[in-house]
Amino acid sequence: MPTDEVMRPYLRVSDNKRGQSESVKEQLAELDEDASERAWQLGEPYADDGISASQYAEKVRGDFTKLLADLRAGTFGASILGLWELSRFSRQVDEWAPALRLLEAASVRVWVSDVGKMYDPADPDDRATLLTGAVRAEYESAQTSRRVKRTVRQKARAGWMHGQAPYGYRREYDPETGKLLRQVIVPDEAKVIRDIFDRLEAGHTLRSVTIDLRDAGVRSRAGRPLSEQVVRGMATRDTYAGRRRHSTRAANGRGGQVYEAAWPAIVKPEQFDAVQSILNNPARRTNRDGQGRHFLSMIAMCDRCVAPMTTSQRGGEPWHYRCHANCGIQVSEELLDRIAFDVIVGYLSRPDVYEELTRSRGGSPELERVRARLAEVRRNLVELEADLAAERITIKAAGAAERKWMAEEEQLVRQERELSTPPALAAFLNAGGDIRERLEAAPMSARRAVAREVLSPDLVGQLRVGKVTTNRWCDECRKPTCVHRVLARINWHRA
Numbered sequence: 092m093p094t095d096e097v098m099r100p101y102l103r104v105s106d107n108k109r110g111q112s113e114s115v116k117e118q119l120a121e122l123d124e125d126a127s128e129r130a131w132q133l134g135e136p137y138a139d140d141g142i143s144a145s146q147y148a149e150k151v152r153g154d155f156t157k158l159l160a161d162l163r164a165g166t167f168g169a170s171i172l173g174l175w176e177l178s179r180f181s182r183q184v185d186e187w188a189p190a191l192r193l194l195e196a197a198s199v200r201v202w203v204s205d206v207g208k209m210y211d212p213a214d215p216d217d218r219a220t221l222l223t224g225a226v227r228a229e230y231e232s233a234q235t236s237r238r239v240k241r242t243v244r245q246k247a248r249a250g251w252m253h254g255q256a257p258y259g260y261r262r263e264y265d266p267e268t269g270k271l272l273r274q275v276i277v278p279d280e281a282k283v284i285r286d287i288f289d290r291l292e293a294g295h296t297l298r299s300v301t302i303d304l305r306d307a308g309v310r311s312r313a314g315r316p317l318s319e320q321v322v323r324g325m326a327t328r329d330t331y332a333g334r335r336r337h338s339t340r341a342a343n344g345r346g347g348q349v350y351e352a353a354w355p356a357i358v359k360p361e362q363f364d365a366v367q368s369i370l371n372n373p374a375r376r377t378n379r380d381g382q383g384r385h386f387l388s389m390i391a392m393c394d395r396c397v398a399p400m401t402t403s404q405r406g407g408e409p410w411h412y413r414c415h416a417n418c419g420i421q422v423s424e425e426l427l428d429r430i431a432f433d434v435i436v437g438y439l440s441r442p443d444v445y446e447e448l449t450r451s452r453g454g455s456p457e458l459e460r461v462r463a464r465l466a467e468v469r470r471n472l473v474e475l476e477a478d479l480a481a482e483r484i485t486i487k488a489a490g491a492a493e494r495k496w497m498a499e500e501e502q503l504v505r506q507e508r509e510l511s512t513p514p515a516l517a518a519f520l521n522a523g524g525d526i527r528e529r530l531e532a533a534p535m536s537a538r539r540a541v542a543r544e545v546l547s548p549d550l551v552g553q554l555r556v557g558k559v560t561t562n563r564w565c566d567e568c569r570k571p572t573c574v575h576r577v578l579a580r581i582n583w584h585r586a
């Protein structure tokens with residue numbers, strides 16, 4: 092038996108995602124079913140597609156406005172307003188309350204399909220329920236809006252929709268909407284990346300790392316062995332430290348804002364920075380220095396000429412370090428190596444040295460201050476370029492300001508270097524365990540990196556070898572050459 096009850100549905104899909112029209116159809120189908128079960132007639136539906144009912148969606152909902160106008164004008168023509176769920180109607184309390192008053196005045200009740208309940212706006216209890224629903228809907232909507240805004244901002248900054256996922260990462264997409272969900276670590280590839288950073292930090296050369304990767308059969312995603320250039324590219328990629336550089340148009344590669352990325356880091360930021368400092372060290376670029384197979388070649392100096400010593404072998408003699416300026420000063424490689432090695436281990440094992448070096452690396456307040464100021468100065472330089480581009484500042488004024496900032500930047504970079512523990516040492520100090528054992532096990536390139544740092548004027552002193560001053564044999568060993576006699580010739584030159 093049909094009743095004279097008429098229900099007009101209000102349908103709305105807020106998400107503009109794929110399949111929205113189906114959703115409107117589904118809502119209508121469900122309300123239609125509700126109506127036929129209860130012998131109500133189904134009136135003309137109001138439908139707002141793809142427009143969120145919340146104040147955070149900056150669009151007009153045409154049919155919602157029409158619905159309110161109909162209620163006000165008495166042209167609604169039904170006794171029931173049908174909703175698929177409460178939040179479909181409105182997510183704004185200040186929109187909802189007047190609407191309820193209009194519904195009450197027109198003696199229209201509200202059917203909510205998903206809970207299967209009828210609400211009468213004239214009934215105080217029902218009214219309270221409907222208003223509470225509006226408060227909750229508005230609250231949830233505000234939460235969503237905040238989340239959406241944050242995501243949009245993050246995406247704008249991260250820019251990760253562009254390009255492919257770099258080696259070490261892959262991206263996960265929502266199978267339904269095709270939306271990018273997150274960038275996750277590919278364990279096997281991440282292992283290669285960590286290995287590259289560990290070894291560079293320990294003082295290996297790019298070249299030796301590249302060769303070892305090739306021998307280990309590591310391939311790029313394109314299936315080729317990694318070239319030295321590719322390895323360098325990986326070793327300088329901010330992405331792996333969990334950072335995203337959002338580049339503005341800045342000259343000479345400087346500048347751009349660095350954001351914390353939305354993806355997990357593969358290497359620690361401190362390690363990343365340490366490796367950058369190693370790669371930026373110009374001394375490392377010379378082949379002779381970087382690939383020496385001898386512990387102190389180009390590190391030990393001739394005391395007379397203040398020239399580096401290099402190795403050579405003549406006839407059947409053992410290896411010697413000789414003055415590169417050819418003054419004739421030479422010394423047994425084996426003995427000098429042994430002395431230098433013991434001195435380095437002894438120095439790094441001293442508790443006070445350990446404390447001093449690890450403290451300065453860990454970030455003393457002074458270092459923190461220098462780094463913060465450096466970041467500020469670099470930001471100023473970036474802003475200056477933007478101001479100049481937007482013609483908010485004259486070229487002359489910009490030039491003067493740039494000179495000032497760049498002078499300060501240079502000074503701060505120098506201070507930062509002085510306050511930071513040299514990266515080669517940091518790797519050894521932070522690895523734990525016995526320093527002698529670790530240094531002995533390290534490859535020559537790593538040992539040389541440590542020697543270069545420790546045997547510097549700032550720490551133990553530069554290792555300078557003078558001429559032989561006596562022909563007498565050593566009193567202790569009764570030998571013509573021994574560590575004692577070599578030790579007596581060394582001048583530990585300090586700054």
Ligand SMILES: [Zn+2]
Binds near residue numbers: 397414
């Ligand atoms: Zn010399």
Ligand SMILES: [Zn+2]
Binds near residue numbers: 566568570572575576
């Ligand atoms: Zn001796």
